[in-house]
Amino acid sequence: MRSRRRSGISSSPTAHPRRLAAGGLALALWFATAGSAPPDGFADGTWHGQMVWVSTVHSTHASGASDEVGEFDVTFAGGAPSASRFASVSLSSGATDVESGSGTAQLTVTIEGWVGGTAESPQLVAGQAHVSGVASAQGISVPVDFTLSESELRPLTLDFKVVGCSAVSGDLSTSVAAFLGDVAGAGLGGDVLEARWSAVRTGAAGLTAEQSAELSELLADATAIEADVEAGVFDPIDLAGILDRAEQFSSALDRNADCGYPAEFVSSLAGVMTIILEAMVATPDLWSASDFFEAIVAGVRAGVIGGATPSPLEGQLSDILEAKLGEAIGNADKNAATAVLLAAGALGDGDLVAAANEAVGQL
Amino acid sequence: MRWSACLLVSAVLAGCGGAGDPSSDPAPTTGPASTTEPTTGEPSVPSTEPDGTIQPASTTEPVTVPTTEPLLPAFDIDVPSTGAGERPLLAWDAVDGAAGYRLWLSTSAGRPYWAWSGTATEVWLGGTHDEPRPEAVGPILIEPMTLTVIAMSADGHPIAWADAPIGP
DSSP, rough: OOOOOTTSSSOOTTOOOHHHHHHHHHHHHHHHHOOOOOOSSSOOOEEEEEEEEEEEEEEESSSSEEEEEEEEEEEEETTTEEEEEEEEEEEEEEEEEEEOOOEEEEEEEEEEEEEEEEOOOOOEEEEEEEEEEEEEETTTEEEEEEEEEGGGOOOEEEEEEEOOOEEEEEEOOOHHHHHHHHHHHOOOEEEEEEEEEEEEEEOOTOOOOOHHHHHHHHHHHHHHHHHHHTTTOOOHHHHHHHHHHHHHHTTBBBBOOOOOTOOOHHHHHTTHHHHHHHHHHOOOOOOHHHHHHHHHHHHHTTTOOSSSSHHHHHHHHHHHHHHHHHHHHHTHHHHHHHHHHHHHHHHHHHHHHHHHHHHHHHO | OOGGGGGGTTSSSSSSOTTTTTTSSSOOSOOOSOOOOOOOOOOSSSSOTTTTTTSSSOOOSOOOOOOOOSOOOOOOBBSSSSOOOSSOOEBBBBOTTTTTEEEEEETTSSSSSEEEEOOOSSTTTSSSSSSSOBBBBSSSOSOOOOEEEEEETTTOEEEEEEEEOOOO
């Protein structure tokens, strides 16, 4: 059990009674060897999180780009947060007069707050947002300096993508978009391109500054890979390098004694890895069978693919690979059929392995 | 649906298990990817071919006998089938022409557990560069699994494979 949110039987068209039966048996065996099941959110303990978002900012007359990084620390006890801290800084720049292009702005938004909500529905609460910088128009520069209070800012909800006992990660896009909508009332609006977060359970000692910076860089680098995939470019070598760094990062953290099933693991980048796979699944024609093989290997490595039973995402991958195999057979493309064979093997789809194996033998 | 990783490429060999499986036949190290060669004949009684294919007792048409050969050449994995410990070093022979390797561990239920890709010919379970601490976060070998390793060429094509059981 590496993730509560990706467990469950595939509802894909290829779901088969034998798969369901085998999955049920495996699930039963898994629970038999498990300790307590992981929570649906943050487990009790001390956590350190990082967040990144990349967005465009605009208003009626302004446009630009904004990059933000943030971090939070929180201790959960009985599912309630305490001793928390949240801070972020975004740097925005762009044109303030889109039509004429005559104006520019360089703004820094500094947010300070805390972690609210619950372990299963946590929120980053902005106590205040301080906007400062310089706006220029028609040769005249004016300073920008104002503060938005908590009542003018809605909390950022941490949506979970993957939940593990020692690492949780997910998406911030929806709430960041709403947050930027709030700020738009002060002159800025935004479209969120990517907004991701990741947190690791640290123990009372927390992370060193170096570790915290590395987690932030890992998240930013993985999010850049995600952006590339969404633009139609996938570099598995780069992704493997980032996952390697994530493994070195995690190896310095201690396993928590109360994490239940002792073999449970989830990469701190599992949330972004899930989003990368979802993006590829949503655009299967953009990717080759070899691309999917590499992505599946990365998914297994990050703890996104695997666990007791095939997840819906795995079912979607099987469906795509099955279609890729059909194409390979139709095109007499032995290399593509072999790639499907490998991908199916890494995915653990025995039926597809057999079908691909037969196809390769005949091509 | 069979969820068994050991079916991979070794499916064309005899049974499940490959280079690292002492119970399997020695796997050829060279050979064409796969061939289907037609042969003709009209056997009068059922016969069993060396590859296990059972031929019909009689036929009036030429019989096509599939002869399977390994899709890829095999190589050796250096892991113990038992006693590997919870965080073993996974090691394998270098393959001529390989630019990198992909590997994955599958549980006894055939489910993927952990995977890796890189250019080295050994890696600690969990991907750490040094021997992992017992208390560290990461995957643990707590049950017998199957390790599959694929050698990849520089242009991204598989050129050799291996699989082997590994147990804590």
